[in-house]
Amino acid sequence: MKILVANCGSSSLKAKLFDEGDVVLASGQVTGLDAGASSTRLQIAWGGQEREEEVSAKDHAGAFDLLSRALLDATGSAEPDAIGHRVVHGGDRFSQATLIDDEVEAAIEALVPLAPLHNPLCLVGIRAARRAFPQARHVAVFDTAFHQTLPESAYLYALPYDAYARDGVRRYGFHGSSHRSVSQRAIEWLGRGPDGTRVITCHLGAGCSTAAIRDGRSIDTSMGMTPLEGLVMSTRSGDVDPGVYAFLAERRGLDAREVEAILQKESGLFGLSGHTGDLKRLFELAESGDEAAERALAVFCHRVRRYIGAHLGVLGGVDALVFTGGAGENSPALRARILGGMEGLGLVVDEARNLACAGREGTISAPESRAEIYVIEADEERAIADETRELVERLPS
Secondary structure, eight states, rough: OOOOEEESSSEEEEEEEEETTTTTEEEEEEEEEEETTOEEEEEEEETTTEEEEEEOOOHHHHHHHHHHHHHHHTTOOOOOOOEEESSOOOTTTOSSEEEOOOHHHHHHHHHHHGOOHHHHHHHHHHHHHHHOOTTSSSEEEETTTTGGGGGGHHOOOOSSSSHTTOOOEEEEEEEEHHHHHHHHHHHHTTTSTTTOEEEEEEEEEESSSEEEETTTTTEEEEESSSSSSSOOSSSSSOOOTTTTHHHHHHHHTTHHHHHHHHHHSSHHHHHHHSSSSSHHHHHHHHTTTTTTHHHHHHHHHHOOOOOOOOHHHHHHOOOOEEHHHHOOOOOOHHHHHHTTTTGGTOOOHHHHHHHHOOOEOOOOOOOOOOOEEEOOOOOOHHHHHHHHHHHHHSSSS
């Protein structure tokens, strides 16, 4: 079964083509799909070869047509048997990967108010793919699905209950495919089944979130109703006193959406540093004495430590702590800084092991650590392909 995975981001579209053996035949992306981009570029890689060129696609639909055809042509592949689509928000309705039909597409559209920046783009990709490959099985894999096991005490906000019952205001959580896949691998590395295991996963990249996972099931997570809650991120604020919204609106004469835009696009590491939202660059600036970069890193690491501590309390201890995502996988300095001072909680990092795991998987905990500390790759496209394959193989042929 050949599976194409489509992942629509705010300014890009990524895709990977997998063969029957779950091997990546080709991967690629189209970047520059946001309104302010100077050019749109197609990049693909296959069989040790690479190609990059400027293209005329101006939206995600055109980008899907160009990218999917480029991947198939480069590998000499026929049309895919199934297409897995990353969908950011599945609300209460979707707790697992789901075969897409007109009804499911309409349900995803109905959830747009919960994810106005993300679900519309997911729908553009889905509709373009269904037009281009009408014979393929199309599967929606939801970022929120893995967190549908959160108990009521974890997902409810302390608001009037009808805000949840009538309006669906609750914590949903995101990065579900990443948290699910890396926690499963951590449990395998522990050499035991999921029962009785306690795992904390830290997905650290441009978007960041943590999850507390007991018995292989998510029971707490840092993101909330939207991907804005929780950790400090590249340009997103993470947790903010709700009173800040009204204060900024009144103080600056802004409406609610304008305040949200500040928290989404002008805050986080970028807002704190005034330079960049890129963690690698911030470490470089901090080492050269840049106080603003140092401030941003300090706030970021404090917030990650705080959530790790909160998850330890919820789980009653931890068997494995996992770092994943672009920064989590590639920055030994970031991991060391986050874990510094957590020895009393049983989390002890081995300096040499940590340095050796720069861009590669492995164990970075010291022998005396009471919990294993792992670096595991967050291959979200592969996780989506796996969920797509599992669903399609259960369907009647």
